[in-house]
Amino acid sequence: MNTSLLSVEGLSKDFKYFTFGTVDFHVEIGTVVALIGENGSGKSTLFRLLLNILHADEGKITFFGEDRQVDDAQFKQSVGYAGNLLDAFPYISIKELSHMISYWYDNWNEDRYRYFCERYAIDERMKFGRCSTGIKKKVEFILSICHNPKLLILDEPSSGVDIKSQRKMKEDIIEFMEDGTRSTIIATHSVDEITHLSDILIVLHDGKIVNSMNKDDIYENWARVWVSDLKESIINHTNTVDVMYDSKQIITNHLPNLEQMLTTENITITHTQSLKIGEVIDYLIPQN
């Protein structure tokens, strides 16, 4: 059975001062991918390329095994996107925006839209351009999800959103994912969202994917280890990511491999501690 919902191969785009790609990755059905990376690393550019808002120089995008270009209309029906597209409509009220957007989607669910407006206390009379940053984000999120897409693409959905609504968004994304037939890609700077929502982490740096891993593998393999002795062989070991000499601490990205090596070197582990995702991210995102 093909479990790939989205497949991206050899995607690239040259700008005057920035080169995006080449980028390759897959999104499996039923997974949430967190796209992380410093400002300007290319997260929004990737989304714009996926959505054909920007045209790629090279590359192939496959959606449910079909070339995304062949059935562009079907792709757009199946994808929900929240990420600053609505800024082009500052003089239109939220109600008018919803009418306009609902018109395009075969599966628009007006009851769901009403439910979300109430849940996030949206005043539909407001002109979009007059809304606060957080309210715009909530409206973008609502309008991305009410046509029951197969793939949700969220560009920093909770940035500027109040704490209670951030929690609601997380709940709504979890509910969206619940039946296991959909996927989400979320670009985020929030450790909380990465920790509680994502299955896979993809790290972009300077337009390229520099790390891609399963979150469960991080919990299993990354650790802080205190050792009885700090020999050169540990310091230079391929799975040693960082060394704190004073306290004889090592950060490893593969505890089983490190343990094996320590046993052969006759070095004792005095204490082991698992790492939080936020701590690991510091190591995954390259320093400029």
Ligand SMILES: Nc1ncnc2c1ncn2[C@@H]1O[C@H](COP(=O)(O)OP(=O)(O)OP(=O)(O)O)[C@@H](O)[C@H]1O
């Ligand atoms: N249309 C364009 N013309 C020229 N350069 C562009 C264009 N679109 C994006 N870029 C460049 O691509 C780079 C990546 O920008 P992008 O918005 O994708 O970063 P990001 O990872 O989403 O950043 P942030 O976390 O700040 O939102 C930037 O250097 C930007 O100037």
